[in-house]
Amino acid sequence: MENKGILIYVEREGGRVHPICYELLGKGRDLADKTDSKVSCAVLGSGITETAQELVAYGADTVYVYDDESLATFDSLAHKQNLVSLISEVQPAIVMFGSTLTGKALAPRVATAVEAGLTSNCTALELQEDGSLLQVRPAFTGNFLAHVKTSSDITMVTVRYRALEAGQKDEGRKGEIVKKGVEKVDSGVKVLGKGEAKPASIAGADIVVCAGRGLRNADDFELVQQLADALGGVVGATRPLVDDGWISKDHQVGFSGTIVKPKLYVGVGVSGSPQHLAGIRDSGTIVAINSDPSVALFRIADYAVVGDLYQVIPQMIELLKKK
Ligand SMILES: Cc1cc2nc3c(=O)[nH]c(=O)nc-3n(C[C@H](O)[C@H](O)[C@H](O)COP(=O)(O)OP(=O)(O)OC[C@H]3O[C@@H](n4cnc5c(N)ncnc54)[C@H](O)[C@@H]3O)c2cc1C
Incomplete structure (x- = not known):
């Protein structure tokens, strides 16, 4: 240099x-x-x-x-x-x-x-x-x-x-x-109105609860949000859920979404594709909840919960509320 x-x-x-x-x-x-x-x-x-x-x-x-x-x-x-x-x-x-x-x-x-x-x-x-x-x-x-x-x-x-x-x-x-003096540029951009954007900010979050295709429908994000709230974290998602329009792109975790580095990552109904793992590798503690014990995410998880997310998540929320 x-x-x-x-x-x-x-x-x-x-x-x-x-x-x-x-x-x-x-x-x-x-x-x-x-x-x-x-x-x-x-x-x-x-x-x-x-x-x-x-x-x-x-x-x-x-x-x-x-x-x-x-x-x-x-x-x-x-x-x-x-x-x-x-x-x-x-x-x-x-x-x-x-x-x-x-x-x-x-x-x-x-x-x-x-x-x-x-x-x-x-x-x-x-x-x-x-x-x-x-x-x-x-x-x-x-x-x-x-x-x-x-x-x-x-x-x-x-x-x-x-x-x-x-x-x-x-x-x-x-x-x-x-x-410095500002050079004014007429770029053709016209501001038609302003609203408050609420980006997911998963990149900077300490706790990310990430939903995968184990969710049955978009409304069930409510359950994932409740777990995120109980943990004090934010909601992420795998790419298929974003592609299906269930949640906005700024929630997508992974190689073509956002690379996250939280202290705690919780994957619910996430299989752990290479593209997804590329986005969570540097997380602190990784918790995976999946009904299939053979999924790739379990191989890198610190805590593996084999079970139906619809049964496990409510139990976790209840325990967290008691704390
Ligand atoms: C170029 C390219 C870029 C990509 N970028 C990304 C990216 O940035 N991020 C990303 O996530 N993907 C990305 N993908 C997609 C990726 O290949 C996978 O398709 C995706 O990660 C799979 O998402 P998933 O784990 O939610 O779904 P699946 O692989 O279908 O896994 C769903 C899991 O849910 C479990 N499950 C089902 N029901 C329940 C239940 N009731 N309780 C508990 N578990 C249950 C199943 O056992 C399964 O393991 C990319 C693909 C390509 C080609």
Whole structure:
């Protein structure tokens, strides 16, 4: 890596910095210290200036703030245009995004515009002896780890939420906060109305209760929700239930859905296909409830309950309520 520093795109969610940005900052700080370079952040939005000091406390040397009413709603083309200009000005060696819906919408657009190589969905970033950045990402439903090196001047990555450790906060850290003029872009996006989105947020959940095709119908998610509530967790689902329209895609756990890393994963009526297991491998404790003792999920489960979910779940809820 040439000594041109690291730039982190700071995503905002629900009026706050998305927690993945603190993880990117933790890794960015580590890489910058090892290469004697700097970490900068780009934060775009409206009414966000206070965010900058927080980013400095988490390790940023410089925070570029694009604060304008026109950026109040995320618009990938407007964010792209301002980022592309910043990249040509700052010339970072590495640009990092979260592997979130926003990061996935933005990073490829920026990478194409600045002709940078982009590795998506990384789970680790390692510095090589020659100073280059090795980007590690799962491939073939998580059965292999691809090790990627980029030959372009700029290396761009999106990194999975909860794959890296967040940096330590230091209120006394000093950094530079630079207010930038905003380039306005008429992307054709019209905001027709606003509503409160309630994303499932399974990626950041500590407890996920995941339903599979063992459920008889969509209404039975109520039972799964009751178990999740009793445990203080959120509801996930396997892909067939999402494909059948029983629950929205943001609940889908697995390789083509969301990779989760909860402290507790409970799979009910889930067989444990390779695509599903690829999304839960890093869970803390895995509990599986299935009427078939031969299913793959039992092989990786810490606790295996052989039984009918319609009998087991109510008993679990009753026990949890007593506690
Ligand atoms: C490219 C690709 C990407 C994919 N990505 C994903 C992904 O991201 N996530 C994902 O989940 N899948 C994904 N899939 C689908 C995957 O291959 C499987 O089809 C899916 O994971 C199976 O879901 P399931 O375990 O709910 O269903 P099944 O495999 O049908 O298992 C249902 C289980 O329920 C049990 N059961 C039935 N009745 C009861 C009962 N009353 N009590 C207890 N247990 C009961 C059965 O014994 C069975 O084990 C993908 C597939 C492809 C091709």
